[in-house]
Amino acid sequence: MSLSFLLLAVAALCVLSFYFGRQRAIALSGGRYSNLHSLPTHYGMYVALWCGLPALLLLVVWYMFQGSIIEAMIIADLPAEITGDPGKLSLALNSISLIAEGGGQHLTVSPEVVDAGRRLARLHTIANAALIVVMLASASVGIMLSYRKIDPEMRARNNVERISRWIMIACSAIAILSTVGIVFSLLFEALHFFSKISPLEFLFGLEWSPQTAIRADQVASDGxxxxxxxxxxxxxxxxxxxxxxxxxxxxxxxxxxxxxxxxxxxxxxxxxxxxxxxxxxxxxxxxxxxxxxxxxxxxxxxxxxxxxxxxxxxxxxxxxxxxxxxxxxxxxxxxxxxxxxxxxxxxxxxxxxxxxxxxxxxxxxxxxxxxxxxxxxxxxxxxxxxxxxxxxxxxxxxxxxxxxxxxxxxxxxxxxxxxxxxxxxxxxxxxxxxxxxxxxxxxxxxxxxxxxxxxxxxx
Amino acid sequence: MAAVSQSAMTAEPSVASPKMTARDLNLSYGDNQALFDVNLDIVERQVTALIGPSGCGKSTFLRCMNRMNDTIDGVTIKGEVTLDGRDIYDKRIDVVQLRARIGMVFQKPNPFPKTIYDNVAYGPRIHGLVNSRDELDQIVMTSLERAGLLKEVKDRLQSPATGLSGGQQQRLCIARAVAVSPEVILMDEPCSALDPIATAKVEELIDELRSNYTIVIVTHSMQQAARVSQRTAFFHLGKLVEVGETDQIFTNPKDERTKGYITGRFG
Missing domain, CATH: 1.10.3720.10 (MetI-like)
Structure with missing residues (x-):
């Protein structure tokens, strides 16, 4: 099951849980919505949010760590002669991922690397399967817990309001954080540059010619x-x-x-x-x-x-x-x-x-x-x-x-x-x-x- | 008041040698007629109050008197408004010069975001009324004096006018109107945005200005009309119902509708 199918499945679960949550609220209301604290839709939304959000969060976190964890596992099994040298290591990792994707037949590599490649492919399969299980489980647990909490007294409306506020906060945080990220990457690379060229020369120099050397002590592309x-x-x-x-x-x-x-x-x-x-x-x-x-x-x-x-x-x-x-x-x-x-x-x-x-x-x-x-x-x-x-x-x-x-x-x-x-x-x-x-x-x-x-x- | 009592026809629209007249004035905003056949005379050097319930057309009528309605899209005006016997809607009349002769004070104080001095000097400057800085100073001082504001602001003529209190701002707007030496001053509910003390000051000022200017004032307050005006015109649903000496309108109105409005039965 690919990622898009997984997301579709979660979305379908959300829709279903919305429907059932709403139905349950209606059933509990005994025919009069005013017996409920909130509108039936709010109960439905509440259940749907509890189904979808934790699963999505889990997905994001999973993908953030999956790569590095698997890589660490692969590296741990490689012989020391490869891991000792960063250059060799990165070369080996490249070959490993190539082999894992089914290519790399033309490569002349050590058997350890081939093994590691196969292992990587296996790990990926396992990880994906695990992700599916974990996400669906979290969605179901979310549905069950929130469904059982539905009660005429429960303030679903306020809860939904609070959750949607957090969603909005998260969205604005993404916008702000990416700006901050861009600024910092700009800043660090610029500092890196200023460690090679003095800021004074950069800001006040009258000659701009980054492609060619104009001083004796410069190498070709340092202008x-x-x-x-x-x-x-x-x-x-x-x-x-x-x-x-x-x-x-x-x-x-x-x-x-x-x-x-x-x-x-x-x-x-x-x-x-x-x-x-x-x-x-x-x-x-x-x-x-x-x-x-x-x-x-x-x-x-x-x-x-x-x-x-x-x-x-x-x-x-x-x-x-x-x-x-x-x-x-x-x-x-x-x-x-x-x-x-x-x-x-x-x-x-x-x-x-x-x-x-x-x-x-x-x-x-x-x-x-x-x-x-x-x-x-x-x-x-x-x-x-x-x-x-x-x-x-x-x-x-x-x-x-x-x-x-x-x-x-x-x-x-x-x-x-x-x-x-x-x-x-x-x-x-x-x-x-x-x-x-x-x-x-x-x-x-x-x-x-x-x-x-x-x-x-x-x- | 002398002119009116001589004529002894206070309930009639026409008086002897009026400063301004309106004859069969009709005005529509698109398909919406706001004034119907208004006939009104404005007596020189008197205060004429226009009263009536909201939406009765009194402000619209006032704005006809210096052609301020010209700036609004879709207005059609029929009839005649004269100043000293000349139709102000005549094509040969320059509306810019007309408005210099007929000044206007608005409901909300609207000083320009400039200094106090520049606010008053605005009119004289654009009309080229002065040839030197001294002359301009003179006009500004006299106008502020006439508007009863000089004492309060003479030490801060160069500070922004928006810093004045509401009542001071309104008197500044009066000074600004006075500075171009108009013959008629139109006031559109000049006190409706002011507190009672500022209102009293402005009313006092209107009473003093009467000796030099012809004043037409729209007001919602009948007490104000009674206090400041010599003649009162009552508008209702776009029609001029009754006009006459203020004393007579308030003590012995001829029309039932006037009586009803004055005694507070409607409006």
């Missing part, structure tokens, strides 16, 4: 890790993107919110938000294949030397991508400005644009700043467009017509393909990731603070 060109490139593209997104987004938000008739708004707003639904990779090849050549050709006409991968092309397209983000967020904050303030201004004889400039915009400014900061953090973290349109050369330049590279682009190029995992080159990706994470985290926290402060004012 220069000065990240300043990447930071400057990222900043440049972000600035260009913001120069597009902020005015366009803001003005369209003002038009949508204050001027447009509700009819136009109901058509135009979703249309604008479609922009947000375009996959970034589409923006990316739009930037690389349409905008960049357009800029290069037209630049040539007026005598400008635009490289075919330019910060300008990537920034412009990224700006377009962020427009709906800015406009819908700032539309939200501006529509939160109370109507009474607009009335007050109109009542004094102000025109629409005066009201917007002097009353609505200042009142919404903190929220708009928050929106822009969130947009900035998006622009900094955006990858696909810049990978396709900005280029790879780590030029330290603020000329938007030249190719620059960004932090995200370098992370992609560092990790794409086969890499040795402990070279400074690969590890530098984690350091870059850490910087990126810290910057966007800081921006987001700051932006949310600003937005929150604004919210408190009118609610």
């Amino acid at each position: 220069a890790f000065g990240a300043i060109p990447l930071f400057v490139g990222t900043l440049l593209i972000t600035l260009i993107a913001m120069a597009v997104a902020v005015p366009v987004g803001l003005f369209s938000a003002i038009y949508m919110g204050e001027y447009a008739s509700s009819k136009f708004r109901s058509v135009a707003k979703p249309a604008l938000e479609i922009l947000a639904g375009v996959p970034t990779v589409v923006y990316g090849f739009f930037a690389a294949l349409t905008v960049a050549p357009f800029l290069r050709d037209n630049g040539a006409i007026i005598g400008l030397d635009v490289s075919s991968e330019s910060a300008l092309a990537a920034g412009l397209v990224m700006g377009v991508m962020i427009i709906p983000f800015v406009s819908s967020l700032s539309d939200d904050v501006m529509s939160q400005v109370p109507q009474s303030l607009r009335d007050g201004s109109y009542g004094l004889g102000a025109t629409k644009s005066e009201t917007i400039r002097h009353v609505i915009f200042p009142a919404a400014l903190p929220g708009i700043v928050g929106a822009v900061l969130l947009a900035v953090s998006r622009a900094i973290g955006e990858t696909m467009i810049v990978v396709m349109a900005a280029g790879l050369a780590a030029n330290l330049t603020v000329n938007p017509l030249q190719a620059v590279t960004t932090v995200t682009v370098q992370i992609v190029t560092l990790l794409v393909g086969d890499q040795e995992f402990n070279s400074a080159k690969t590890l530098s990706a984690f350091a870059l990731g850490l910087v990126l994470f810290l910057v966007t985290l800081g921006l987001n926290v700051f932006a949310l603070k600003v937005v929150q402060k604004y919210r408190e004012k009118y609610d």
